[in-house]
Amino acid sequence: MRWLTAQELSKIAKKSQDAEKTVPERTIRHMALQKKFATKKEGKHWLIDPASALRAGLYISPENLESLQLRKTEPAASSDPTPTEQGSSASEATSKDPKKYKMLGELGVYNELKSLYREKLSDKEGPVKEAIKQTLYHLGLGFYEYPQVNKAEYFKRARKHLVGAIVEDDLVSTSRSDWRDQLENSIMPGIIGLIRKQEGGKRGRGQPKVKGKD
Secondary structure (H helix, E strand, O other), X not given: OOOEOHHHHHHHEEXXXXXXXOOOHHHHHHHHHOOOOOEEXXXXXXXXXXXXXXXXXXXXXXXXXXXXXXOOOOOOOOOOOOOOOOOOOOOOOOXXXXXOOOXXXXXXXXXXXXXXXXXXXXXXXXXXXXXXXXXXXHHHHHHHOOOHHHHHHHHHHHXXXXXXXXXXXHHHOOOOOHHHHHHHHHHHHHHHHHHHHHOOOOOOOOOOOOOOOO
């Protein structure tokens, strides 16, 4: 994912999904000074990792995230933040050598959810359909991301939107549908598995503790 200047991030980041205005550039700079973002210096300019902005609680629309994922050009020069005082080291995100891109269709849980969407929801309208679309967006973003911590963040957001779809359907449905079972018994475990893989197989809530440990 392309790193951004404070000016670029201020044009697409909001404090919440429902916020009407984006976060002012001055606020972005202040948050960078507080080390709430992962930053790095390229030449004379400081850049911010958009994924760290998500972890800090800011909202970036799926469309803008997808645009950042696909664009590989360098950002335009602007007056960028210097997030640390002179003489101190900057917080830099590190990653392993990038893997070769693969086709999104190779991600099994994505394919399964896409098929369900086309068969059961493509002709419908409402919050359940939108939540499923957001789940697919974030699965795709996580698949094409490089650093594991960023991949895990996108997959967690996919899980959040899938939970939203399940709850919305539970509120409006009088009977349990076959595709609801698929969401909970197949797709949700698949997304959780992706998260655990990126986090090194850490034990999640509800998993048994290792015998002999507290």
